[in-house]
Amino acid sequence: MKAVRGASVLDISRMGGVPHASVCGGRGRCSTCRVHVDAGWEMLPPPRDGEQRVLQRIRAPGRVRLACQLCPTGDVAVTPLLPADARARDALPYDPMKFGAEQEIVILFADLRGFTQMSETKLPFDVVHILNQYFSEMGEAIESAGGYLDKFIGDGIMALFGLQSGEQQGVEAGARQAVTAARAMGERLQALNRRLAQDLATPLRLGLGIHAGPAIVGEMGYGRATSITAIGDAVNVASRLESATKDVGCELLISTDVAQRGKLDLSAFAQQQISIRGREGGLGVYVVRHAADLPSFPQT
Numbered sequence: 541m542k543a544v545r546g547a548s549v550l551d552i553s554r555m556g557g558v559p560h561a562s563v564c565g566g567r568g569r570c571s572t573c574r575v576h577v578d579a580g581w582e583m584l585p586p587p588r589d590g591e592q593r594v595l596q597r598i599r600a601p602g603r604v605r606l607a608c609q610l611c612p613t614g615d616v617a618v619t620p621l622l623p624a625d626a627r628a629r630d631a632l633p634y635d636p637m638k639f640g641a642e643q644e645i646v647i648l649f650a651d652l653r654g655f656t657q658m659s660e661t662k663l664p665f666d667v668v669h670i671l672n673q674y675f676s677e678m679g680e681a682i683e684s685a686g687g688y689l690d691k692f693i694g695d696g697i698m699a700l701f702g703l704q705s706g707e708q709q710g711v712e713a714g715a716r717q718a719v720t721a722a723r724a725m726g727e728r729l730q731a732l733n734r735r736l737a738q739d740l741a742t743p744l745r746l747g748l749g750i751h752a753g754p755a756i757v758g759e760m761g762y763g764r765a766t767s768i769t770a771i772g773d774a775v776n777v778a779s780r781l782e783s784a785t786k787d788v789g790c791e792l793l794i795s796t797d798v799a800q801r802g803k804l805d806l807s808a809f810a811q812q813q814i815s816i817r818g819r820e821g822g823l824g825v826y827v828v829r830h831a832a833d834l835p836s837f838p839q840t
């Protein structure tokens with residue numbers, strides 16, 4: 541709708557009859573009126589000191605402003621971030637995991653090679669027993685390294701690293717953690733194979749892919765099936781690297797992006813280009829025959 545110059549986004553909502561939370565009555569204190577600016581961000585005047593302080597207090601990510609303090613000078617599109625009946629206690633610091641945010645992360649995919657065929661010759665009890673031991677070992681390797689176990693997909697695993705922001709926790713730390721986790725996964729699988737030698741006709745084998753890049757991270761799903769996860773091109777690429785280990789004939793492929801972001805020296809491993817759908821020129825990767833052979837990197 542059209543509005544007079546000088547009106548705040550909250551004023552405009554009210555004039556348009558759009559319900560909009562405003563616990564402090566538009567005095568720039570409660571932050572319940574916060575909005576995400578969907579379009580027109582570039583043309584907005586910067587926040588004044590008071591608004592800036594509140595945005596910092598609630599750890600607002602980019603494109604979030606207080607509707608009662610924001611007076612647009614051109615066309616904007618906004619989405620209120622709290623329900624119209626929000627109370628003061630709902631205005632907790634912004635939780636990017638809850639509302640979603642784009643951030644740089646590291647993604648690891650793992651798959652158990654040949655397990656489907658192997659499971660056809662086993663009793664269901666044995667299949668579940670072996671798989672649960674495998675999941676437990678891999679889950680511990682990921683969490684001990686600082687990763688977040690996103691989901692189990694059949695006998696596959698998706699894990700995220702570097703989810704938390706901050707000097708010790710961003711994508712650089714995530715890259716180190718992911719490589720540390722991969723090494724531990726390789727070692728734990730070798731130990732598991734020794735333990736299960738009587739039960740397995742052939743040892744369990746892993747395929748792992750690790751990539752880093754921007755992804756949308758947030759709570760997604762429905763009802764009890766809601767959890768924090770990540771979507772985006774970087775996630776798809778990590779999954780494709782895991783699949784590509786079959787063609788390359790190795791246990792692990794790590795994109796050079798991971799090494800760069802984590803400042804990791806992986807020069808001991810062969811480097812090659814992998815063709816990835818939608819990427820001209822392919823993607824540079826390090827070929828790791830056995831994940832257990834990775835060096836250990838000190839965590840930042």
Ligand code: FES
Pocket residue numbers: 561562563564565566567568569570571572573574606607608609
């Ligand atoms: S209405 Fe309270 S900060 Fe905007």
